[in-house]
Amino acid sequence: MTYLNTLLACTLATLAGLAPLWAHAQGQEAQIRKNLTERLPNMTRIEEVRRTPMVGLFEVRTENNEIYYTDAEANHLIQGELIDLRQKRNLTEERLEKLNAIDFSKLPFKDSFTIVQGNGQRMMAVFADPNCGYCKRFERDLQKLDNVTIHVFIYPVLGQDSIDKSRHIWCAKDRVKAWHDWMLRGVTPSAASCDTAAIERNIDFGRKNRITGTPTTFTAGGARLPGAVPLPQLEKQL
Secondary structure (H helix, E strand, C coil): CCHHHHHHHHHHHHHHHHHHHHHHHHHHHHHHHHHHHHHCCCCCCEEEEEECCCCCCEEEEECCCCEEEECCCCCCEECCCCEECCCCEEHHHHHHHHHHCCCHHHCCHHHCEEEEECCCCEEEEEEECCCCHHHHHHHHHHCCCCCEEEEEEECCCCCHHHHHHHHHHHHCCCHHHHHHHHHHHCCCCCCCCCCCHHHHHHHHHHHHCCCCCCCEEEECCCCEEECCCCHHHHHHHC
16 A cells, blocks of 8 residues: 555544544534523524533624523523633633624725824724713823824714714814814814715614624724723724
8 A cells, every 4th residue: 555545544534533523513512502592592693602622611602792601401501701711811802802803904984084193104993973971081082192093983873963963073074173073172063964874884884793882993903992992902902
C-alpha cells in the first residue's frame, strides 16, 4: 500500500470514528431545542444551540441574540454570564460582542450627517434620539473628544415628538448646528420640510440590526457600545 493510500485509509478511519460523536452532539442539540420549545412556548425563536467549554453546559442563542445556558436535556435554564476563571475571561460578554459586531464600512452613511473634531482620523457612528436624556449627556461628553469623525444617525424611537424634531434637524440648512443647538443648548429646531426618508431608513436599519436603545455607538473596528459609555471606555475602543 502506498503512502497516500495509507494516509487516506487513516483519514477515513478517523472520520468514521468521529461520526458517532457528531451524531450524538446533533441529537443533543435537537433534544434541547425540542424540550425548550415545549417547556417555554413563549420563548423567542432559538437560532443556535452549541456546546460551551464547560462540560455538560450548552449555549442557547435566540433570534434576538439573547444568550442562555442549559443542560443536555434542557431541564434547567440559566440566565447570566459564563466566566472562565483560569483565563479571567467573560465568555458571555465576548460572545455577545462578536454577535453584535457590525461591518462599519456597510453603515448607510448617506443617511447620517458628519461632525469632525480635530484631524478627524478616528471614526465612530452614533445612533441617537433627540429626546433621549442619555444622548444629550453623551453629546456633551463627545465635545471633549479630539481627532474624531462622528457620523450621527438620527434615530427617533421615543415617540412622535422625537420624529418631528428629527425631521426638522435633518431638514435644517446646517444639520450639525441644529443638532448641537438642541442637544447642547436646548434650542428647539425650527420647523422645516424636505425629503426625510433617511429617518425612516435609519429606523428600519436599527430594527434589523437590533439597535434597541439610544445612544448606541459603533467604532471603526465594529464594536457596538450601548448607552452613554464613559469617555475612557470610548477612548479605549477608538
